[in-house]
Amino acid sequence: MTPPSASPEPVLQVSDLRVHYGAIEALHGISLEVREREVVALIGANGAGKSTTLRAVSKLVRPTAGSIRFLGEDVTRLPSHALVARGMAHAPEGRGVFLNLTTRENLLLGAYLRRDGAGIAEDEERAYALFPIAGRSSCSSTSPPSGSRRRWWSGSSASCAR
Numbered sequence: 192m193t194p195p196s197a198s199p200e201p202v203l204q205v206s207d208l209r210v211h212y213g214a215i216e217a218l219h220g221i222s223l224e225v226r227e228r229e230v231v232a233l234i235g236a237n238g239a240g241k242s243t244t245l246r247a248v249s250k251l252v253r254p255t256a257g258s259i260r261f262l263g264e265d266v267t268r269l270p271s272h273a274l275v276a277r278g279m280a281h282a283p284e285g286r287g288v289f290l291n292l293t294t295r296e297n298l299l300l301g302a303y304l305r306r307d308g309a310g311i312a313e314d315e316e317r318a319y320a321l322f323p324i325a326g327r328s329s330c331s332s333t334s335p336p337s338g339s340r341r342r343w344w345s346g347s348s349a350s351c352a353r
Contacts, residue, residue, distance in 0.1 A: 200263055201226050203248070203279075208257035210240075210247050217243045220257065249281035250274060276304050280352035282345045301348035311351065318347040 201224040210218040218240050225231050233241040246252040248259055250271035258267045261279055271281075280301060289297055298318060302311045 201260070202229075202262060204258075204260040205244075205248060206258045206260075208244065208247055208259065209255050210243050210252055211255045216255075218247065218254075222257075245281060249279060251281060275352050278352065280349035282349040298347050298351060301351035304352070314351045318350065322347070 203223075203225040205221065205223045207220045207222055208218055209216060209220055221240065221244055223231065233244060235241050243252065247254045250269070254267070258265060260266065261274065261277060264277070266274060266277070266279075274280075289300070292300075295315070298315055299311070302314070305311055
């Protein structure tokens with residue numbers, strides 16, 4: 192029986208995904224499903240393919256085989272910017288943020304394709320409410336943001352992409 196909070200169709204469905212770096216096969220046919228309100232963790236040793244899986248799903252690297260469905264649509268052949276326009280975003284593990292921008296500017300980078308000002312403002316307030324310690328302050332060159340603040344910026348920016 193499907194729990195009431197889970198949708199019958201997966202939000203994300205990855206089937207037999209394979210990625211090659213040259214002659215090396217880095218992903219050997221991974222499959223997974225993520226349903227609405229579900230949290231899925233990729234756990235493994237260094238080099239096991241966790242980052243490659245996420246990069247392939249978000250099209251930062253090109254899968255050599257397999258399929259990716261997002262919200263019921265086959266997005267296997269779509270470029271990454273088309274995924275962002277559909278609401279999929281990638282928060283990079285390397286904390287890809289711009290240190291010379293303010294907290295707010297980094298947060299709003301994720302919303303660059305959106306045109307709903309009220310929705311963007313709601314998402315911004317939600318991000319600050321979830322992580323008040325990150326603050327609204329800007330950074331100065333004498334005091335770069337902490338690692339935790341950079342991770343918050345990255346994740347919150349991705350959440351504004353919807």
